[in-house]
Structure formats: C-alpha cells, structure tokens
Amino acid sequence: MRRGWSTASCWAWATLDSLKGPTEWGEGTHGVGPWEGTWPTEERYDPELLENGDRRNVVDAYRYWTREAIVADIDKRRHPLHVAIENFENDANIGTVVRTANAFAVDTVHIVGRRRWNRRGAMVTDRYQHLMHHPDVHSLLVWAIRNDLTVVAIDNTPGSIPLETARLPRECLLLFGQEGPGITPEAAEGALMTCSIAQFGSTRSINAGVAAGIAMHTWIRQHGDLSHAW
Numbered sequence: 126m127r128r129g130w131s132t133a134s135c136w137a138w139a140t141l142d143s144l145k146g147p148t149e150w151g152e153g154t155h156g157v158g159p160w161e162g163t164w165p166t167e168e169r170y171d172p173e174l175l176e177n178g179d180r181r182n183v184v185d186a187y188r189y190w191t192r193e194a195i196v197a198d199i200d201k202r203r204h205p206l207h208v209a210i211e212n213f214e215n216d217a218n219i220g221t222v223v224r225t226a227n228a229f230a231v232d233t234v235h236i237v238g239r240r241r242w243n244r245r246g247a248m249v250t251d252r253y254q255h256l257m258h259h260p261d262v263h264s265l266l267v268w269a270i271r272n273d274l275t276v277v278a279i280d281n282t283p284g285s286i287p288l289e290t291a292r293l294p295r296e297c298l299l300l301f302g303q304e305g306p307g308i309t310p311e312a313a314e315g316a317l318m319t320c321s322i323a324q325f326g327s328t329r330s331i332n333a334g335v336a337a338g339i340a341m342h343t344w345i346r347q348h349g350d351l352s353h354a355w
C-alpha cells in the first residue's frame with residue numbers, strides 16, 4: 126500500500142492505473158527498447174528504431190514505424206478541419222497549435238505572415254503535421270475558397286457568436302489571431318462568422334494556443350467520429 130494512503134485511495138489509484146491511455150502505457154521507461162525476436166519485414170518499420178528502440182512521443186500503434194509511414198497512415202483519416210494562425214508579431218503559441226492539431230488529425234496548419242516560428246512548443250509534432258505558409262490573410266482566404274473551406278474566425282470581438290452554441294461547418298478553417306492585436310480586421314471580414322469562447326474572470330482574453338485547443342475540440346465534438354480515436 127502507498128504510504129499514508131487509505132485502502133480506498135489505493136483501490137482508486139489501481140483502478141485509474143488500469144485505465145491509462147495510449148501515451149501513458151510506456152510511462153517510466155519512456156518509449157520502448159530494441160525489438161525483441163525476429164524483426165518484422167513490412168516496409169513501415171524503421172530498421173534503426175528496431176535496432177536501437179523507439180523513444181519518440183508517439184502512440185503505441187506507431188512504435189518502430191518510419192515517420193513517412195506514420196504520416197501516410199494519419200493522411201488516410203485526417204479531418205476536413207484546417208487551422209490558421211496569424212503570425213505577424215509573436216509566434217510563441219504556434220507550437221502549441223501545431224501539437225494540438227496533430228493530436229486531432231487536423232488536415233493542415235496554416236501560418237499567415239512571417240514564415241519563421243518557434244518550433245519548440247510543437248514537441249516535434251510538426252514532423253507529422255502538414256503545414257502551409259501564406260504571406261498574408263488575402264492569400265489564405267483565396268486558398269480557402271479554392272479548397273471549398275468555410276472560414277470561421279475565433280476571437281472575442283464585439284458581435285461574435287458564442288462558440289459554445291455555434292454550429293461549426295464540417296469543411297472548416299478555424300482562424301486565430303495573435304497575442305496583443307488579436308484577429309486582424311481583414312481576417313474577420315473574410316470569415317463567415319467570428320466565434321468567441323465564454324469567459325468569466327478578469328482577463329480580456331485567454332492564450333491563443335489554449336483558445337485554438339478549445340475551438341478544435343469543439344469541432345471534434347460536433348463532427349469527429351469517436352470510434353476512430355485511439
């Protein structure tokens with residue numbers, strides 16, 4: 126029994142332990158060691174990972190797979206959801222957006238404005254996520270029209286519709302602003318609607334990466350097929 130814990134707490138802990146998710150099963154060892162036994166012959170397996178072990182932060186189903194094989198597999202079931210973030214001043218949140226987009230099998234993350242962004246927060250997930258750069262909002266909007274995507278801006282500006290009650294389009298591009306200025310007027314004008322996330326405290330806004338996670342998950346709740354989730 127864990128020191129200082131009641132029997133009931135220990136039971137709850139053991140139950141929770143057995144309910145661990147796919148990214149937690151290798152906890153403690155972080156990943157897997159070299160492949161034991163006869164190596165699989167399928168092309169998706171990476172000989173270097175089989176030889177040395179796979180310490181990457183990937184779900185267990187993709188252990189020892191090559192990066193290309195993982196991307197190709199996600200490509201078979203990516204959602205018709207795109208996200209875009211304006212990157213004219215501060216790129217601190219883009220890594221978070223990319224990581225969350227990868228988790229939700231978003232089709233593509235669009236970076237609008239500056240091409241450079243700090244990849245640290247992406248925790249290497251950008252290797253598995255399609256990314257596209259657009260020099261300005263106009264180019265993004267033209268691209269969205271050509272690809273039959275409905276643009277929904279996400280910001281808490283006057284006149285916005287509560288995201289909590291809005292119906293998001295299935296073929297959708299969610300567009301986020303950046304810290305400070307928020308969404309540009311051009312982006313808001315080009316969108317079908319602007320949706321806001323309800324707040325109740327003193328701060329004017331939440332972090333753009335957090336807002337992106339909430340909005341992406343709202344789309345997943347409306348259009349995702351949970352039988353395809355890990």
Ligand SMILES: C[S@@+](CC[C@H](N)C(=O)[O-])C[C@H]1O[C@@H](n2cnc3c(N)ncnc32)[C@H](O)[C@@H]1O
Nearest residue numbers: 279280301302303307308321322330331333336
């Ligand atoms: C930190 S906010 C800044 C702009 C915000 N309109 C303001 O008045 O301070 C940066 C971005 O995060 C997203 N965001 C932050 N809080 C939000 C909220 N409550 N509802 C919707 N989007 C939000 C939006 O995409 C926004 O453009």
